[in-house]
Amino acid sequence: MTTVTPPKSIEQLLERAEKLASKSLAQLAEEFRAQLPDHLLLEKGWVGQFIEHLLGATSGSLPQPDFPELGVELKTIPINPLGKPLESTFVSVVNLHQPASEQWETSIVKKKLEHVLWMPIIVHPNSPLNQRIIGMPLLWRPSADEWQILKNDWEETMEKVCLGKFGQLNARFGQALQVRPKAANSKVLTDVVGSDGEITQTLPRGFYLRSSFTQKVLTQLSYS
DNA sequence: AGTTGATCATAC
């Protein structure tokens, strides 16, 4: 695949992103000599990683924004032709091990969401992967209202983790930031401190943005 | 149809 150097500025990053808009995955795969899979069943993160390559992201699997020098996180998001998100958006894993040492201000979630480059991927119903079209990118910073909601959700989650209430750590909580399993499968377990201070095991979890939240972000409406 | 829980590839 053609290699792309890291962008030197946010302007350059946005310029690159805008040049991808309205192109299909088939076009881009040809242009950058990439092997486009037939479907995402076995490579669910393929589109996201492809767009990372095209824009010159470097973070790999480090827990930091995709463009560390620019402080920008890249998120691809599948939308239908009307602009409605088809999925939630994964943000980062939940720290289940030393939750008491975590503060919102220094959290990975806050670092990543401070500045996000949204790359919508337009999905027509029942159409193959290679016909998906890149939409117009959106450089987003959360508003004060959005920050408040995200912070509250994060703090309520981490409080449950600190108290060892893993049974309450499910997808039903959180207005914008939701907690769901994040593992290879449901048999994967990780050591944690339970509600009585005992060592137990639980499923690894991740923070996800609900699609109701990202929908409003993408249409530039305030979330309140 | 929307939501919640489960799952897949890969690097280290």
Next chain:
DNA sequence: GTATGATCAACT
């Protein structure tokens, strides 16, 4: 196992 990139698929 844990982190990245997410979407799949069962359930309500």
